[in-house]
Amino acid sequence: MTTTTNPGKVITGLVRxxxxxxxxxxxxxxxxxxxxxxxxIIPKSDNETVDKINAAxxxxxxxxxxxxxxxxxxxxxxxxxxxxxxxxDDEAYANSYFLNANCKPQPGVVGPLKDKDGKxxxxxxPAQLYSGCYGRASINFYAFDTxxxxxxxxxxxxxxxxRDGEHLGGRxxxxxxxxxxxxxxxxxxxx
Numbered sequence: 001m002t003t004t005t006n007p008g009k010v011i012t013g014l015v016r017x018x019x020x021x022x023x024x025x026x027x028x029x030x031x032x033x034x035x036x037x038x039x040x041i042i043p044k045s046d047n048e049t050v051d052k053i054n055a056a057x058x059x060x061x062x063x064x065x066x067x068x069x070x071x072x073x074x075x076x077x078x079x080x081x082x083x084x085x086x087x088x089d090d091e092a093y094a095n096s097y098f099l100n101a102n103c104k105p106q107p108g109v110v111g112p113l114k115d116k117d118g119k120x121x122x123x124x125x126p127a128q129l130y131s132g133c134y135g136r137a138s139i140n141f142y143a144f145d146t147x148x149x150x151x152x153x154x155x156x157x158x159x160x161x162x163r164d165g166e167h168l169g170g171r172x173x174x175x176x177x178x179x180x181x182x183x184x185x186x187x188x189x190x191x
Contacts, residue, residue: 007059008141009157013049016041016134018092018168019100022107022159023126037102038156040137041083044095053080053099056141060152064143077151079141092132092168101139101156108158120160128161131168135161 018039025034042049057078064072079100083093109129110120123129138157144150 006140008056010049010052010056010139010141012040012042012052012137012139013046014134014162015043015046015049015137016092016096016132016165017129017159017161018098018131020129020131022109022129022156025104025106033104035102035104036106036156037100038137038159039098039100040139041093042097042099044097050080050097053141057152060141060143064152073145073150075150077149079152079154099139099154101137101154103156107156109161110158111161112163123161129159132165133161134163134165135159 018041019037021035021037025036027034028037042053044050057080061072064076080097081099083090083096083098087093087098109123111123111128113121115121129135137159140155140157141152142155144153
């Protein structure tokens with residue numbers, strides 16, 4: 001039996017999840033098709049993940065060039081972006097690259113806990129996977145040509161949450177907001 005590998009598929013190292021929409025599909029603009037999506041924030045120091053992404057992108061570029069007489073189309077868009085350049089005022093993107101991944105079918109979402117066979121257990125509670133937590137992603141790169149826009153997009157396959165992180169967007173956790181004991185006076189609050 002021959003197995004073929006997808007040259008555009010990548011399993012990332014530890015990344016930070018942002019703009020998490022993996023339990024309910026959303027349309028980013030009115031009239032657009034609803035999709036599941038996440039932004040992956042990749043530390044620039046993670047050479048292994050960056051190298052895997054670059055290799056996958058180069059493989060897809062080679063496929064595009066083969067279909068276009070050895071050239072890439074003008075204004076060809078690439079998925080990996082520099083957070084320091086494109087989001088200089090957002091601390092979460094400092095010293096990082098990022099890419100946006102999306103899909104039409106809902107991605108699989110698992111956590112760090114495993115079942116008796118060593119398989120990661122699914123996460124079904126949307127509150128457990130949020131913008132700011134950390135994990136790994138299974139993604140795939142593919143060429144697109146839509147309404148005059150051409151480039152390489154990133155498809156989302158699956159996510160694995162590995163650890164919690166500070167919520168992005170200024171949201172706090174209830175556990176943190178109410179960790180101090182409420183000072184009680186002599187009267188009963190429920191009277």
